[in-house]
Amino acid sequence: MFLGIDLGTSSLKVVLLDNNEKLIDSVSMPLSVQHPQPGFSEQHPDDWWQALQQAMLQFKKRQAAALQQVRAIGFSGQMHGATLLDERGSVLRPCILWNDGRSAEECRWLEQRADFIGITGNRVMAGFTAPKLLWVQRHEPDIFARTAHILLPKDYLRYRMSGDFASDMADSAGTLWLDTARRQWSEELLVACNLTVNQMPELYEGNQVTGTLYDTLADDWGLPRNTPLIAGAGDNAASAIGLGVLKAGDGFVSLGTSGVIFVAADQHYANPQQAVHSFCHALPERWHQMAVTLSAAASLSWFSRLTSTPEAQLAQEAEQHDAGDVLFAPFLNGERTPWNAPHVRGAFFGLADQHQRGHLARAVMEGVAFSLADGYRALQQAGCAPHQMIATGGGARSQFWLQMIADLTQCRIIVPTYADVGAAFGAARLARLAIEPEALSHLTSHAVPATAIIRPQSQPDLQARYQRYQQLTRWLCQQEG
Template sequence: MFLGLDLGTSGLKAVVIDEDQQIQAEATAALTVSRPHDGWSEQSPADWIAAAEQVIREIPAPIRAALRAIGLSGQMHGATLLDGADNVLRPCILWNDTRAHEQAARLDADPRFRAITGNIVFPGFTAPKLVWVRENEPDIFARVAKVLLPKDYLRLWLTGDHVAEMSDAAGTSWLDTGARDWSDTLLRETGLDRSAMPRLVEGSEPSGQIRRELADRFGLRPDVIVAGGAGDNAASGIGVGVVGAGQAFVSLGTSGVLFAANDGYRPAPETAVHTFCHAVPGTWHQMGVILAATDALNWFARLAGRDAAELTAGLGELQPPGKTRFLPYLGGERTPLNDAAIRGAFIGLEHATDRRAATRAVLEGVAFALRDCRDALAATGTRIDRLIAVGGGSRSDYWLAAIATALDTPVSVPVAGDYGGAFGAARLAIMAATGAGAEIATPPRIARVIEPNSSLSAAFDEGHARYRAARDAIRGLT
């Protein structure tokens, strides 16, 4: 048996699969986010440990006793700061925290960061957060002995070792992404050195073994391996079999991601596309990332006093975009804008705008933001031959039809099942324990394919043009 743990923003999910990759057990534990100031987003690492203990205990004892390896997946970019005794110094600053936008701009102005990492220094990345701490919480910065990403704090609890892997490390602004190693040059520029960084492994390699105390507590074998694992999107790529050039998926989670696998390293930071290491050796991936996908729909659902699923359930057949436009920039935007200050808007409201029209506008706004990501990926030379839909938002056929039509790309919907980060992490656990390679990361069986609606292609092209005009106008106001 092989356990995958996926540490998300709103919860931690556990999936156990057997050697045939059939799911044998699942468990989830909820997490909350603290927003003490505008643009801030934090979590207590102690809550992650409590959630991990909860989900492991919910796995039936006979299955726990048969576990051979654990894989880890998790939200990226978070700054978990530890002192020399591995005590947490402050709440973790999360991926969607934008307080360090000034520090990010300063680092990004140094051409070495883009040249070495292959990426813009985004405000949500880890390095500018450490500069913010150095400038605003100097007493804490002076005590920092180790900086860990969220899932790697779980690894510290599991194994007692400070270890990271390539896909997650690539989102820190400290990794030489082509060489797959920490950059001493970039670390020095943020007041750190290699001693503050965890040891690096590939995602499909072992990173350590379970601590004996935890093995005894949970009834595990003492030789359970903990795999390197992956950042959440790379783990989802393993989960849906997106590991080779031309393969891609669209994720409609809290954030929205258009993820494409690459056989080589092709950075293009000027596009605001993320170019990261993949979770298996010798591979990379690129992503266009928007900060609010289902987050935008859930925000509107709260505003409308309805459940998100209720809002989307009765929309019927795909409609041409209406006059009402929605910009989903609730907390800034990454691809292609790299703008932490921009904020969302409804534009073109009229008397005829009812709840259904506003819901469609929200879904269209996210689809058009993903089209911007598609265009940015295309500018790097990355091709997308097939697109698989994952994440909670993929349950809405209307939304998927809007995305397929906006991107002019068929969207494949897997058969019922969980193919996300936890499943991908469990696959990486198999690789680490057995020596298997990326060949086990096969695509899921496809239930149906949602084709672009050719009769609405022109209307969606016009809608995207109106969306971009609104986007450019709102940037001058925020």
């Protein structure tokens, strides 16, 4: 048996897999986000810990015998969050989350102070950890002075479970303090933030053991004593492990709240000029690149709320209508790849009085597909676009939506038998790979079971609308500057 813990933004999820990776049970506990000021986004680490405690106690009631057979625990979690501890390990302030935008000024300053782009392969963005710490130094100097340890969200849970200050390469790459190609902390980048390596966690590959569970927790949760804790990965890398995206050129497209095109690589590629994320993968000698659109399925959810119409009905109406001249820029929470325009906002273009709800629903879905196509082209320019993509996320239930993406990228999309395995499954799989390293060869040599394969088609009208979208969104994003 293997446990996978995924600390998300809206919930904490724990899954239990058997030795053949069959899902035995899962528990999810809700989490809330605090917004003390506009653009601020925070959670208190104590809430994560309480959620994990409650989840494990539920597991103990439902799966007591199975828990006694757990061989290892893997971790996944939301990336980039700044969790600050003092020298005694006490939390100094709420964690500043990945979607917090307060540090835009600090981003510009850091890019001028050190070679963040050259060393990490990434632009300095407000979502990453490094500018958050500079903001704390400038606005909360007393807290900055008392900061002895900086942990990413999931690694705080690890610390509470074992006392170890440890992290994995994939998640740590999102701090912007990691030399991504060399897979080690960069002293130059830490110095730029007035930090030292001593404040950073020890680095591990995602399938390495970082420590063992405290005996007291093992007894409370009904787990074997000395259960190994495995490094794990950030949420996207863990999802990739769960989907079997391991070899160079393997990829996935995620239609979740945000949209992601993820590709695995056997070397460090970068395209920071177009806001491609370039991180370490969760396994040794592997890297990954990501193109991100911040509002993917969230755009359809927004239109659903606006029109008081279920999302499934809107998707059906979109199939029955042609968008015509209507175009939608899905920048409800800013834009990431390729423009890196955090303050730009979404828009409809070409509205006329004959347009109905179905036309707009089609434009929303096309706009998300257009944004992801922009991201795919940015990956192509980095030299690392995927040769095929596995579909995941809630929006992947719509093969109509996936066909649009396949047609625009001219990339085949595989709809897996289990389209929403999630990061928690990947975390549990990394736990298995730590205990059974020989299982990796099986994973890399077997194809993902598929319910459908979506092959790209030629769609001249769709491509023409995409070209018009590119012109309009280029203008829109340039207005921010």
